[in-house]
Amino acid sequence: MPTLKCARIQELANADPEFRLHSRSWDVTLRFDVDDEAHVMKVSGGVVSEFDRVIGEYPAEVVIGAPFEEWDELLQPVPRPFWHDLMAASSRQGFVIDGADLDHDFRPYYPAVRRLIEIMRDSRREG
Numbered sequence: 491m492p493t494l495k496c497a498r499i500q501e502l503a504n505a506d507p508e509f510r511l512h513s514r515s516w517d518v519t520l521r522f523d524v525d526d527e528a529h530v531m532k533v534s535g536g537v538v539s540e541f542d543r544v545i546g547e548y549p550a551e552v553v554i555g556a557p558f559e560e561w562d563e564l565l566q567p568v569p570r571p572f573w574h575d576l577m578a579a580s581s582r583q584g585f586v587i588d589g590a591d592l593d594h595d596f597r598p599y600y601p602a603v604r605r606l607i608e609i610m611r612d613s614r615r616e617g
Contacts, residue, residue: 495613500541502609510536512602518595523555551595556585565611576607
């Protein structure tokens, strides 16, 4: 991902009360695809236990993918309309959200995902 600092994002998410609240019942492996790169995050009970870049295919319950340019727009400090939110970006831009059971693994936890995107933006602002 554009200037994505996995260790810092993991640290910020684990210290963030809002993310922890919204993900407290979530046990999931998320994969973030950026062009041909993949980053995998494991969340269990409100805690991000792993977040790192992986090589090759990696199974995940939820996959969020887009070209580099789309991620760059989404993670701007003040994104333009339709990049301000992942659902807006998936409906109008090049984002794809995929998984075997999105009604179970993604939609109920969308507030956690929204907060996670905000945390990713914050990590970029740090430099």
